[in-house]
Amino acid sequence: MNSFLPDFEARSEWASLHDVKVAEVSPSLEPICIEMRVPGSKSFTNRAMIVGALANGTSKFFGILRSDDSYWCIDTLRKLGVDITVDDDVVEIKGVNTSWPVKDAKLYIGAAGTTARFLPGALAVSSSGRWIIQGSKRMNERPMSSLIEALRNIGADIRCLNEEGYLPIEITGNGISGGVVNMSGSTSSQFISGVLLASTYAKEPVTIQIVDHIVQQSYVKITINLMRQFGVKVEHDEDLKRITVYPGEYIGREMQLEADASTSGYFFGLAAITNGKVRITNLSYDTFQPDIKLVDVLEKMGCRVERGNGYIELQGTPHLKGGFDISMKEMSDQTLTLAAIAPFADGPIAIHDVAHIRKHESDRIHVICESLKQMGIQVEEREDGLTVYPGHPKATVLNSYDDHRVAMSLAMIGARVPGIRITDPGSVSKTCPTFFEELKKLGLQVKLEK
Numbered sequence: 001m002n003s004f005l006p007d008f009e010a011r012s013e014w015a016s017l018h019d020v021k022v023a024e025v026s027p028s029l030e031p032i033c034i035e036m037r038v039p040g041s042k043s044f045t046n047r048a049m050i051v052g053a054l055a056n057g058t059s060k061f062f063g064i065l066r067s068d069d070s071y072w073c074i075d076t077l078r079k080l081g082v083d084i085t086v087d088d089d090v091v092e093i094k095g096v097n098t099s100w101p102v103k104d105a106k107l108y109i110g111a112a113g114t115t116a117r118f119l120p121g122a123l124a125v126s127s128s129g130r131w132i133i134q135g136s137k138r139m140n141e142r143p144m145s146s147l148i149e150a151l152r153n154i155g156a157d158i159r160c161l162n163e164e165g166y167l168p169i170e171i172t173g174n175g176i177s178g179g180v181v182n183m184s185g186s187t188s189s190q191f192i193s194g195v196l197l198a199s200t201y202a203k204e205p206v207t208i209q210i211v212d213h214i215v216q217q218s219y220v221k222i223t224i225n226l227m228r229q230f231g232v233k234v235e236h237d238e239d240l241k242r243i244t245v246y247p248g249e250y251i252g253r254e255m256q257l258e259a260d261a262s263t264s265g266y267f268f269g270l271a272a273i274t275n276g277k278v279r280i281t282n283l284s285y286d287t288f289q290p291d292i293k294l295v296d297v298l299e300k301m302g303c304r305v306e307r308g309n310g311y312i313e314l315q316g317t318p319h320l321k322g323g324f325d326i327s328m329k330e331m332s333d334q335t336l337t338l339a340a341i342a343p344f345a346d347g348p349i350a351i352h353d354v355a356h357i358r359k360h361e362s363d364r365i366h367v368i369c370e371s372l373k374q375m376g377i378q379v380e381e382r383e384d385g386l387t388v389y390p391g392h393p394k395a396t397v398l399n400s401y402d403d404h405r406v407a408m409s410l411a412m413i414g415a416r417v418p419g420i421r422i423t424d425p426g427s428v429s430k431t432c433p434t435f436f437e438e439l440k441k442l443g444l445q446v447k448l449e450k
C-alpha cells in the first residue's frame with residue numbers, strides 16, 4: 001500500500017496544497033477555543049447544481065462548497081452548455097429544462113460519487129444527445145450497477161464502455177418512461193437519489209421499491225426534500241421502502257445551502273480529544289445531514305453539546321468514555337472520525353454496519369486499521385467495521401490514500417500527538433480544501449512541506 005499514487009487529475013482549480021508533499025500536525029500550545037464557520041455541504045451543492053441545471057428558469061444558490069467535487073460538477077454542467085456564474089460561494093444557474101445545449105460531449109466528473117450517481121439520469125431524461133461520463137481512477141472502480149440497471153428499467157439508454165456496471169458509460173438521451181423499479185440500497189444511497197432526481201421527467205410516475213435497506217437513508221430524505229422545494233410531488237412510506245415521484249418539472253428558485261455537517265465532525269472531534277471548545281456558527285442540529293449525529297456520540301462519550309439556534313457548540317472532556325458498540329450505518333462518513341478519536345477513550349469502541357465504505361474513496365475500513373496499527377494502536381478489522389482499543393498513538397508518516405476523510409481524520413490525531421505526518425494532504429480538497437488552514441486557526445501547529 002505504500003507505493004500508492006494519488007490521482008492528481010481529479011484535483012481541480014479549487015484544490016489546495018497542489019505541491020505540498022507532507023503536512024505535519026502537532027498540538028496547539030493553547031487550549032482550543034474557537035467560533036468558526038464551515039464551508040457549504042457537498043451533498044447540497046451537487047444536488048442543487050444538477051436540479052438547478054435541469055430546471056425551468058434561473059436558480060441562485062448561496063453558500064456553495066468550493067472543492068474538487070463541486071468544481072467538477074459545475075465544470076461538467078458548463079461543458080453541457082449550461083450558463084453558470086460563480087461569484088465566491090454564490091452561484092447563478094440558468095436551467096435548460098432538460099434540453100442540454102451541447103448534445104455530444106465527454107464529461108469528466110472527477111472523484112465525486114454524487115455527480116457520478118446523479119448525472120446519468122439527468123442526461124437520460126433529455127430527448128436527444130449522446131454523452132460519455134468518465135471519472136477519476138477510483139471513481140471508475142466504484143460501483144454503479146444498481147443505478148444503471150434501475151435507470152435502464154425505466155427506459156434509459158446507458159452503455160458501459162469498459163466493464164458492465166462501472167464508469168465510463170455512454171448515455172443516449174431518449175427520455176425515460178416510468179413504472180415500478182426494484183432497487184437495492186445496501187451499497188449506496190446515491191443510487192436511489194440518482195433515480196429519484198431523474199424521475200421528475202419520466203412520462204409516467206416512477207415508484208422505487210427498496211428490496212433490502214438503504215445505507216444512509218437520510219441522504220435520500222435530503223434528495224426528496226430538495227425535489228419538493230423545487231416544486232415536485234414525491235410520496236413515500238415511513239421507512240422509505242416505497243417512494244413515488246410524479247411527473248413534473250423543477251422550477252428555478254433561490255436557496256441558501258446548508259453548511260457541511262460531515263466537515264464539522266472533524267472540528268467537533270478536535271474539541272472532544274483536546275478538552276477544547278468549538279462553536280460552529282452556521283450549522284444547526286435541525287438538519288437531515290446524518291453526520292450531525294456525531295455530536296450525540298461525543299456527548300455520550302462525556303462531551304457537553306449545546307444545540308443552539310443556528311449554531312452548535314461542543315465542549316470536550318479530559319476523560320473521554322469508550323467501551324461501547326455502535327452502528328455507524330446512518331452516518332458512515334464519520335466512521336474514520338470516530339476511529340481517530342477512539343484511541344483517546346477509556347475503553348474499546350466497536351464500529352459496525354459500514355461494509356459499504358470499503359467502496360468509497362478508499363477501502364476505508366482497511367486503510368484506517370492499517371494507519372492506526374502503524375501508530376501502535378490495537379485494532380481489529382472486520383468485514384463490516386472495526387474495533388479500536390485505547391492507546392498512545394506514536395508519531396509517524398501516514399498515507400492519505402487520496403481519501404479526504406483519511407487525511408482529515410488522521411490529522412486530528414496531531415492535536416494530541418506531536419509530529420503526525422500526512423503524505424499528500426491535498427486530498428482534503430475533495431470536500432474541504434481549507435482544512436489545514438482551519439487547523440491553524442484552531443491553534444494547531446501545521447507545517448506544510450513541498
Ligand SMILES: O=C(O)C1=C[C@@H](OP(=O)(O)O)[C@@H](O)[C@H](O)C1
Pocket residue numbers: 042043044113114187188189190193215216219332333356
Ligand atoms: O448523497 C450524498 O450526498 C451522499 C451519500 C452518501 O453516500 P453512500 O450512500 O454511497 O454511502 C455519503 O457517504 C456521501 O458522502 C454523500
Ligand SMILES: C=C(OP(=O)(O)O)C(=O)O
Pocket residue numbers: 111112113114333360361405431
Ligand atoms: C463517500 C464520500 O463521497 P462520495 O460523494 O464521493 O461518495 C465522502 O465524502 O465521504
